[in-house]
Amino acid sequence: MISLEGAGLTYPGPPAVTALLPCDLEVHQGDFVTVVGPSGSGKSTFLNIVGLLDSPTQGRYRLSGVDTGQLGDATRSALRGRRIGFxxxxxxxxxxxxxxxxVQLALVYRRVARRERADRARELLARVGLGHRADALPTTLSGGERQRVAIARALVGTPSVLLCDEPTGNLDTATSEQVLGLLEELNSDGVTIVVITHDPSVAARGTRTLSIRDGVLTEPQARRGHV
Structure with missing residues (x-):
């Protein structure tokens, strides 16, 4: 699903800044990967590379077998829209x-028919437990409900991988537990999930945990699933 081969990113200077040192990583279909590290460690750079928002300046990144370094901007954007949910x-x-x-807005630029967009949005909201709140405005929803809407929006295009950047950062403990439970349910249904977090308790929910510190990506301990 995700393959990094000596992939790293250095921002040009002067002085040049290496945000992520060259690393190797394989993430397989159905993995639930969490990525931990302090602020400024390189987590956002890692997410941007995997999410096709930035290109590595070293090495190679393959997404579902596609060498993304060989793609033009328009093709990269199209691949990101088809394969990745944020x-x-x-x-x-x-x-x-x-x-x-x-939720429907995620399908507008794909020229999906309006009726199909509406049906798909309600289907995804039901999947995340919000079918009864489909017609509610965000201002009337709780933080956990709004995050569920955001997850439904990310899933509406049927992505191969769901990238989550601190998805529980604005939520209380009980609501965070609900959102993490939903991510685990989606993962059990076959969705590949990568979660960036600074919270060890959130990191422990993944089947694999990666660590980034000073731009160095490591996998300290593989608990379950692929290594």
């Missing part, structure tokens, strides 16, 4: 649009 700490929902409308 969930962020900030929910990024439009306040004047209903939950269903927010």
């Amino acid at each position: 969930v962020f700490q900030a929910f990024h929902l439009l306040p004047h649009r209903t939950a269903a409308e927010n």
Whole structure:
């Protein structure tokens, strides 16, 4: 699914700054990977590379067998739209649009018919336990409900991998548990998940945990699943 071969990223200077040192990594279909590290360690750079937002300046990144370094900008954007779903700490929902409308927006630029967009959005909201709140505005939803809407939006395009950047960062303990439980359910259904977090308790929920410190990616301990 995700293959990094000596992949690293150095921002040009002067002085040049190496944000991620060359690393090797294989993430397989159905993995639940968590990535931990202090602020400024390189977690965001790792996420940007895997999410096709940045290109490695060294090495190679293959996504589902596609060598992404050989793609032009338009093709990369199209691949990102088809294969990757994003969930962020900030929910990024439009306040004047209903939950269903927010989810539908992810399909607008794919020229999906309006009726199909509406049906797909309600299907995904039901999947994340919010079918009864499809017509609610984000301002009337709890933090956990808004994050569920964001997850439904990320899933509506049927991505191969779900990238989550501190998905529980704005949530209380009980609500965080609900969101993590949902991610585990999605993973059990076959969704490949990568979660960036600074919270050890969140990291422990993955089947694999990676660590990034000073731009160095390591896998200290493989608990279950692929190594």
